[in-house]
Each structure stands twice: as C-alpha cells, then as structure tokens.
Amino acid sequence: MRDAAVFECHWICDHDDLARVNREATVGAARQSGRRQSRAIGLEVVVVALCVAGCASSSSAQSLCTLADLPGTAVGPEPWCAELVPVPDLRSARAVLELRPAASPFGVAVMRDGRHVHDVVVTIEGLPQAATLGAGGYVAWVTDLTLADAERLGSVSNGRNVLGRVMRNQFRVLVTAEPDVDAPTRTGRIVLRGTSPSVKLLAHRDVAAAGMPGVATGAGDHAHADHGGVWPLHPMDSGMPMLPGMAGLEPGVAPWRPGAGVDIDALPAVRARTVVRMSDGDTLRLVAGLVRKRIGARRFAMYAFNGQQPGPLIDVAQRSRIVVEFENRLEQPSAVHWHGVRLDNRFDGAPGVTQEPVPPGGRFTYEVHFPDAGLYWYHPHVREDIQQDLGLYGNMRVRAPDSDWLGPVHRDEVVMLDDLLVTETGLMPWGREAPTHALMGRFGNVFLINGEPDWTLRAAPGEVVRLWLTNVSSTRIYNLSIEGARLKLVGGDIGRYERESFVESVVLAPAERAIIDVRFAGPGRHAITNRVQSVSHMLGSYTATVDTLGAVEVRGSAAAAGPGEAFEILRVRDDVVRGFDAFRPAFARPVDHELILGMDTERLSGALLSTMLLGYAPPVDWNDGMPMMNWLMTANDVRWTLRDPATGRENMEIDWQFRVGDVVKLRLNNPATAFHPMSHPVHIHGQRFVVLSRNGTPNDNLVWKDTVVVGVGETVDILLELSNPGRWMVHCHIAEHLGAGMMAVLLVK
Numbered sequence: 001m002r003d004a005a006v007f008e009c010h011w012i013c014d015h016d017d018l019a020r021v022n023r024e025a026t027v028g029a030a031r032q033s034g035r036r037q038s039r040a041i042g043l044e045v046v047v048v049a050l051c052v053a054g055c056a057s058s059s060s061a062q063s064l065c066t067l068a069d070l071p072g073t074a075v076g077p078e079p080w081c082a083e084l085v086p087v088p089d090l091r092s093a094r095a096v097l098e099l100r101p102a103a104s105p106f107g108v109a110v111m112r113d114g115r116h117v118h119d120v121v122v123t124i125e126g127l128p129q130a131a132t133l134g135a136g137g138y139v140a141w142v143t144d145l146t147l148a149d150a151e152r153l154g155s156v157s158n159g160r161n162v163l164g165r166v167m168r169n170q171f172r173v174l175v176t177a178e179p180d181v182d183a184p185t186r187t188g189r190i191v192l193r194g195t196s197p198s199v200k201l202l203a204h205r206d207v208a209a210a211g212m213p214g215v216a217t218g219a220g221d222h223a224h225a226d227h228g229g230v231w232p233l234h235p236m237d238s239g240m241p242m243l244p245g246m247a248g249l250e251p252g253v254a255p256w257r258p259g260a261g262v263d264i265d266a267l268p269a270v271r272a273r274t275v276v277r278m279s280d281g282d283t284l285r286l287v288a289g290l291v292r293k294r295i296g297a298r299r300f301a302m303y304a305f306n307g308q309q310p311g312p313l314i315d316v317a318q319r320s321r322i323v324v325e326f327e328n329r330l331e332q333p334s335a336v337h338w339h340g341v342r343l344d345n346r347f348d349g350a351p352g353v354t355q356e357p358v359p360p361g362g363r364f365t366y367e368v369h370f371p372d373a374g375l376y377w378y379h380p381h382v383r384e385d386i387q388q389d390l391g392l393y394g395n396m397r398v399r400a401p402d403s404d405w406l407g408p409v410h411r412d413e414v415v416m417l418d419d420l421l422v423t424e425t426g427l428m429p430w431g432r433e434a435p436t437h438a439l440m441g442r443f444g445n446v447f448l449i450n451g452e453p454d455w456t457l458r459a460a461p462g463e464v465v466r467l468w469l470t471n472v473s474s475t476r477i478y479n480l481s482i483e484g485a486r487l488k489l490v491g492g493d494i495g496r497y498e499r500e501s502f503v504e505s506v507v508l509a510p511a512e513r514a515i516i517d518v519r520f521a522g523p524g525r526h527a528i529t530n531r532v533q534s535v536s537h538m539l540g541s542y543t544a545t546v547d548t549l550g551a552v553e554v555r556g557s558a559a560a561a562g563p564g565e566a567f568e569i570l571r572v573r574d575d576v577v578r579g580f581d582a583f584r585p586a587f588a589r590p591v592d593h594e595l596i597l598g599m600d601t602e603r604l605s606g607a608l609l610s611t612m613l614l615g616y617a618p619p620v621d622w623n624d625g626m627p628m629m630n631w632l633m634t635a636n637d638v639r640w641t642l643r644d645p646a647t648g649r650e651n652m653e654i655d656w657q658f659r660v661g662d663v664v665k666l667r668l669n670n671p672a673t674a675f676h677p678m679s680h681p682v683h684i685h686g687q688r689f690v691v692l693s694r695n696g697t698p699n700d701n702l703v704w705k706d707t708v709v710v711g712v713g714e715t716v717d718i719l720l721e722l723s724n725p726g727r728w729m730v731h732c733h734i735a736e737h738l739g740a741g742m743m744a745v746l747l748v749k
Contacts, residue, residue, distance in 0.1 A: 079619055079672055080695065080713050084122065084173065084194035093126040095192050097173050101694040102165060105489055105497060105701050106507035107709035108620050111167055113544055114479050114532035116619065119697075120153055120163040122173070127158050127191065135177035141186050143172050145199065150174070150186045169533055169542040171196045198618065201540045229255040232423045234631045235445050237534075237623075246628045251436045253634050255429030258331065258390060259290050259301030267292040270304050273394070273450060276312045280320040284312070286336065288380070288392055289329035295420075295446060295453055300427055303330065303390040309451035310416045310472075311378070311394025318373045318398050324366040326358065330387070333357035336366060337381040339511060339683070340493055340706040341396070343369045345726020348685055350381050353727050353745055357382050372688075372704075373400035374495045375468045375513045377416075384735040385435040385442060385474060389420070391451060393472045406490055407571065408563045409466040409517055413457060416470045417478055417508065417549065419444025434635040435739035440678060441475025442736060443624040447530070447549045455528075455550035459520045463559035464567045466490075467516050471508040474735040477620055477679070477709065481505040482518060482552060484526040488567060491515030494688050494704035498577050500570045501701065505531065509681040509709035511733040519567045526552045532622035545623065580690065580702050586663050586719055587692055593644070593656060594667040595744075597682075597710060597732070598674040600639040600650075617677045619711040640732060640742035654744040662722040662748075665692075672713035680737065683707040684746070685728040689720040707733060722748045 084095035099118035102109035109117040122140055130137045140153040140163055153163040156175060175192035231250045259267070270291040276284060291304040305311030316322060328334045335358055337349035347366045351357040358364045370376075376396040380387040395414050400406075421428040421444045430436065437443075449455035459465055471478055481487070481504060489503050490496060493513050506514050520526070527548045534545040624630055643650045658664065666689070668682055688704045694716050710716045731743035 079197040082194045082197050084175065084192040086192055087190060090191055093192065095122060095124040097122055097194050101697045103700055105501060107509055108507045108711065110479055110507060112481050112504040112531060114622065115167045115169060118166045120166050122156055122161045122163060124156060124158050130177055133177040135188055136179050137181035138175055139178045139181055141174045141176065142166050142168065143174060145170055145172060147172060152184060155181045170198045231255045231429065232425045234628055235421065235423055236627055249632055251431055251632055251634050252636060253431035253433045253436065256432035257427055257429050258303065262290065262301060264292050264299050264301050267301060268307055271308050273308050273310045274312055275315055277315045278322050283323040283325060285325045287327045287329055288334055303387060303392045305392060305394055309391040313394065313414055314396040316370055316396065316398055318370055318400050321367060321369045324368060326364045326366060328358045328360055328362050330360060332383060333359050334380045334382050334387060336378050338368050338376065338378050340376040341368060342371050342686055342688065342724050345686060350685065350729050353729055370398045372494050373398045373405060374491065375470065375515060377470050385739050386430045388472065388735060389442065389474055395470060397468060406515065408566045409464045410559055410563050412466045412468065414468045416450055416472050418448040418472045419476050420446045420448060422446050431634055435736040436634050437630050438635045438638050438736045438740045439630040439633040439676060440621055440624055441734040443476055447547055449550045457552045459552055459554050460556050460559040461520065461523055461554055462564050464517055464519045464563040467518055469506065469508060469514045469516065471510050471512055473510055475510060477507065477509045477622060478530050479505050479507050479532050481531060482526055482528050484521065484524060486519045488517040489514065490517055492703035493706050496573050496576050497701050497703045499572050499701050511681055511683050511707040517567055519564060520552060520554045523554045526554060528552065534623040535618050535625040537625040583663060583719055586665060589665060591667045591717065592664045594669060596643045596645055597670045597680050598641050598643060599676055600641055601675050603639060604637050617672065617712045619713065620679045635740035638740055640737040640740045642730065642742060642744050651741050651744055657747045657749065658722045659749050660723060660725050664720045664722060666718050666720050668710045668716045670710040670712060670714050677712040679709055679711045681707050681709045681733040683733045684720065684730050686724045686726060687720060687722055687728060689718040692717040692719055725749060
C-alpha cells in the first residue's frame with residue numbers, strides 16, 4: 001500500500017491534480033485492503049495522508065523540498081515549501097518555492113482580514129538562457145488556482161531570488177519567459193509552475209466526498225457509552241459539516257457540568273470585576289466558588305473568584321510583595337498560578353511541582369512578588385480545561401515607578417478575551433475523567449470580553465485609550481481589530497517593545513498579552529472584531545470569518561489634544577534596547593537545547609483513527625475545522641509530547657538542570673510531519689525569554705515574553721534567562737493539550 005501511495009504522491013507533487021489523485025489513491029487502497037465499509041475509511045485516509053504529507057519525503061532524489069544541495073536554500077517542511085515543476089521540454093530545470101515568515105511583532109504575520117503574509121523566495125537551477133526561448137528574461141507571478149488574477153512578483157534567474165509578499169490562502173506561482181521582463185502583465189510561456197502547500201487541504205474534501213461509509217454507529221469504545229449522563233449534540237458550524245457515520249459517536253468519558261444538584265437560582269449572581277489597588281505587604285482574600293451567570297436569556301452555573309468574572313484586577317506597584325489567602329469552594333481540587341510573574345517558586349501554584357492541590361474546602365496562602373512592570377494574570381492549574389473555561393481568571397497590572405513608562409493616554413482599560421462553548425441544552429459538558437477536545441482544544445461559540453457577550457466601551461472623539469489585552473481562551477488564537485480606530489503596539493507579555501509600531505490588528509495566542517494604544521477618530525459605533533480565515537477540513541476550504549466580540553461607542557465632546565498628539569509619535573525605547581544589549585552576544589551562538597512538539601497516538605482507538613483526516617495542516621488553527629473529531633478525542637486517547645531529541649526523553653521524563661544566571665538558547669521545533677500537527681502556545685513558568693527567530697527569520701523588535709506560539713512547520717529559537725531558582729513547568733497553554741500530558745519541568749539551582 002505504501003508503494004502505491006508513493007506513486008500517487010509523485011502525481012500530486014508533479015501535476016497538482018489533487019482531486020484525481022486522491023480519488024485514485026483511496027480507491028486503490030480499498031481494493032488492496034480487501035476490506036469494505038467501515039474499515040475502508042481508515043486505509044483511504046492513511047493512503048491520502050501519505051500522499052499529501054509525503055510529497056517532500058517520498059522522492060528525496062527529485063523533490064527540492066528535501067534537497068540540501070542548492071546553495072543558499074533553507075527549505076523546511078510543509079507548509080512552508082513547494083516544488084516548482086518544469087514543463088516537459090525543460091526537465092533539467094529545478095526550482096523550489098519558500099514561504100518565509102514575514103516580519104511581525106506577533107507570533108503570526110497576518111493581514112487585518114486574517115490572510116497569512118509570506119515573503120516569497122524562489123531558488124532555481126538549470127534554466128537555459130532566456131534568449132534561447134525567444135524571451136528577454138524570466139518573471140515570477142502569483143495567481144489564483146485557475147491561473148487567473150496574476151500578480152507580478154519580480155524578475156528571476158538561476159540562483160536564489162527574493163521576491164515580494166504573498167497574501168493569499170491558496171495560490172499558484174508561475175515562472176514565465178517574457179519578451180519584456182518589466183511588463184506588468186503576463187504574456188510569455190510558462191516554464192515552471194507550482195502550487196502553495198495550502199492547496200493540499202483539498203485532499204480532505206476529496207476523501208470526505210468520495211462516498212465514505214464512515215464508522216458504523218456503535219463501533220469501538222466511543223459509541224453510546226453509558227456514563228450515567230447524557231452527552232448533547234456537539235454544536236456544528238454550518239461551514240463545518242460532519243463526516244458521515246459520526247453522528248452516533250461520543251467521547252469515552254462521562255459528561256460533567258458544574259453545580260450538579262444545586263438550584264441555580266440559589267447561587268449568587270456573578271458580579272463585574274472590581275479593581276483592588278494594593279500596597280506592599282497588603283493581603284487579599286481570594287475565594288473560588290459557584291455563581292449564577294446570565295448569557296442572553298439563559299442562566300448557567302459557572303465559577304468565579306470572589307463572585308466576579310473576571311476575578312478582581314490586582315493593581316500593584318513594581319517590586320511590591322502581597323499576600324493572597326486562597327480558599328477553594330469548588331467541587332474539585334484547585335490552585336492559583338500567577339502567570340508570567342517571576343515570584344518565589346513555592347508560590348507558583350503548580351500542583352505536583354510546587355504544591356499539592358488545594359482540596360474542596362481547603363486553603364492555601366500565596367506570597368506574590370512583582371519584580372517586573374507589565375500585565376500578568378492568574379488562573380487555576382488543576383483541570384484548566386474546566387476551571388479556567390468556567391471563569392476562573394483575573395489580571396494583575398504592575399505599575400512602573402516611571403509615570404511615563406508607556407507614554408500618555410487619556411485612560412486605561414484592562415480586557416480579557418474568552419470564548420465559551422454553549423449548546424441548545426446549556427453549557428457543553430466537559431469530560432469528568434479526562435478532558436475532551438484533546439485534538440485541537442475546546443473552541444467556544446460565544447465570545448466574551450471581560451466575561452460579557454455584549455461588552456461595550458464608551459469613548460470620546462479623539463480619545464486615546466490604552467487596552468491591556470489578555471487571551472484567556474483554552475485554545476483560540478485571536479486576530480483582533482477595531483473598526484474606525486488606529487492601533488499602536490507598545491507592550492507585550494513582560495514589558496515594552498524596543499520600538500512602538502502601528503498595527504492593523506493584534507494577534508494573541510492563549511495566555512499571551514499585548515498592550516495597545518487605540519485612538520478613536522470620529523463618532524459612531526465601532527465593532528471590535530476577530531477576523532480570521534477559517535478552515536474546514538471536511539470541505540478543504542478557507543472562509544473569511546468575522547466575529548464581533550464587542551463594540552466601542554464614540555460620542556460626545558472631543559477629548560483633550562495632548563495624548564492624541566503623543567499617539568502619532570512612534571518612540572524607540574532606548575532603555576529597553578540597552579537592556580537587551582547585554583544578551584545580544586548570545587543571539588548567534590549554537591542552540592543549547594531543543595524541544596520537539598508532537599503527539600503520541602499509541603492510545604488512539606481504531607474507531608477514532610479511522611475518522612482522522614490526515615495530511616496537510618494550516619500553519620495556525622484559527623478555528624475548529626473538525627469539531628466532531630476533536631470532541632471525540634480525550635486525554636485518554638492521545639498524549640501530546642515535548643521531546644528532547646538529544647536524549648529521547650519526553651514530558652516529565654526530561655531532566656534539564658541549570659544554574660541561576662544561565663542564559664540558554666532553546667529551539668522549539670513543531671514538525672509538519674507529526675501525526676496531527678497544530679500550532680502550540682508554549683509557556684515557561686517563573687522565567688522570561690526573548691524570541692530570536694522564526695524559521696531562521698530574525699526578530700527585529702524584541703520584547704520579554706513568557707509564552708510563544710509555534711506554528712505548524714515552524715522552528716522558533718528563544719533565549720531564556722534563568723534568573724529564578726526552583727522547579728518550573730514548561731507546557732503547552734492549550735488547556736486540553738496540557739491535560740493530555742504536554743508538559744515538562746526545568747530545575748534551576
């Protein structure tokens with residue numbers, strides 16, 4: 001079967017005829033297997049997965065995606081490279097397309113509408129002199145999949161050609177022999193052509209549309225299990241149809257909702273967040289408990305700190321130390337993690353690493369020291385997929401002693417972004433024994449700002465409002481923009497950027513923070529939106545999606561001019577630049593340690609494996625493109641891994657030891673060849689790091705961070721400053737991936 005798949009893979013790579021190839025491959029696999037109906041789907045998917053994911057690997061002697069003999073080429077795995085195929089009479093020519101990460105202050109370079117931005121590099125060898133073809137030279141173009149809407153990229157020749165930027169979801173790149181190399185339109189003959197790796201998503205559509213019988217209802221361990229509860233139908237987006245045969249399947253764990261047996265009307269109503277301004281040595285009592293929350297016309301039992309969603313905003317001066325007396329009134333154990341804060345290790349709030357879980361009715365006293373100014377947040381570190389999702393989160397804003405640390409604005413707003421998964425019968429249950437949605441994480445269908453689905457900010461014309469943003473969603477990455485407003489990025493996870501910059505949108509992965517100044521020019525109601533390119537694995541397509549998270553009402557008299565004038569100035573933070581100067585000599589040194597991100601499927605049942613649509617994965621997962629399949633996967637079925645390639649150890653078996661004062665260059669590698677690759681926000685407790693590069697493209701605007709998103713096929717190099725002794729967790733901040741084991745511990749002596 002593998003030989004057949006490799007043969008078909010040549011067709012995909014050489015001819016781009018995905019629909020034909022996938023149909024032929026799947027039919028051939030079914031015939032070879034001698035099996036029919038429910039078992040055929042697994043073989044079909046495996047063959048197509050080999051074809052789609054294996055183009056670069058099936059023929060290393062011919063595919064430039066894996067050759068290292070072209071000078072200057074730094075080609076990585078999909079989704080960043082593709083072969084450009086020569087016409088038959090120029091078979092001696094070879095070329096490869098590289099999609100390099102475009103410079104961006106965020107982990108992902110995208111347009112305001114969510115389209116990915118790539119810098120295009122084409123490396124060519126073996127093209128004859130253009131004059132032999134009756135042409136004046138060669139020109140590269142980008143087109144849509146029908147070869148229409150051609151956009152000039154630039155003149156090319158043998159060697160490495162750095163061209164323009166491409167901002168399309170799926171596209172083709174052509175090289176033509178043109179009579180006039182400066183002509184703005186294409187008229188010459190095609191000599192090379194290739195297709196963006198993203199087109200291979202169409203393989204999923206062709207498999208799903210080929211009349212697959214699916215898995216018989218009731219097959220395996222995931223059908224109609226008797227859990228003593230009832231799983232409701234999983235919400236499905238109209239653009240994400242269900243695979244045939246999946247309607248009767250359920251996760252292999254019991255459904256669970258909070259407040260079982262409790263009268264919702266007897267619960268206290270949730271309250272809006274309050275600001276608690278604290279001085280050095282002050283004490284805060286923090287209670288986690290049940291509340292009644294109304295969303296629209298419906299009421300739910302949820303969780304809250306001190307009855308508030310979000311929890312109290314702790315406003316404190318830099319270098320202060322406060323005491324937090326935590327009480328757990330939940331039905332399950334809990335703890336509080338102080339995310340991003342370089343505090344004493346014993347108070348980090350990581351059960352099993354720094355403390356035991358706080359049982360129901362129990363208490364724990366934390367001492368929290370704030371050495372760094374900026375924006376931080378607190379949340380549980382026990383069943384984050386449940387407790388954080390139900391509303392247990394809050395911010396800490398740490399004030400710098402310099403009043404001009406960030407520059408003048410009219411006022412500040414602290415904003416937490418979240419989403420909640422709601423069904424027709426209530427909150428979508430969580431898994432009692434283990435997290436569900438362990439494949440991609442739990443995406444919500446109701447968006448919340450500061451716990452509210454209809455959050456509205458009021459501003460005056462010309463007012464500059466500083467938004468302190470935190471993404472507290474379990475898995476969703478946001479591409480946030482505001483209609484009728486200009487955005488200036490000034491800060492990130494731990495402090496300020498070297499240079500302020502104007503941005504069209506703000507990309508935030510789970511647990512990341514951003515500080516942006518927003519200027520509202522004219523009156524009106526302006527939507528706060530999340531604009532992304534949603535992927536449907538079932539349809540093999542991208543759809544421009546706009547979700548409205550909230551709004552800004554701009555009205556009244558114009559705001560004072562001062563902050564508005566300062567807004568127009570992009571400042572270079574010389575003190576931040578000088579702070580990084582001491583670390584710059586280490587930027588170019590060899591990598592000290594590496595972590596490879598992946599997934600172990602040994603525990604995956606045959607019933608679930610047979611429903612998997614494998615192969616191409618987008619660089620970033622903006623949405624749940626396979627909601628039923630994702631829901632069925634529990635942390636009992638899959639194990640997400642951090643692997644040290646030097647030792648082969650994974651997750652909690654990794655034994656890395658350092659000394660205080662060490663500065664370590666760490667490589668985070670997220671191979672596109674993994675079983676189910678997806679982007680991962682990697683968080684390191686108790687320390688800080690700076691992102692050096694992505695796929696070899698240097699980061700040209702530095703900021704201290706504690707969380708970095710690593711896209712599919714990406715290699716991210718970071719420089720980690722180890723200033724804080726203790727045992728510190730490293731983990732994926734997708735709550736369901738953490739619940740499925742994706743964590744390790746660093747020992748700093």
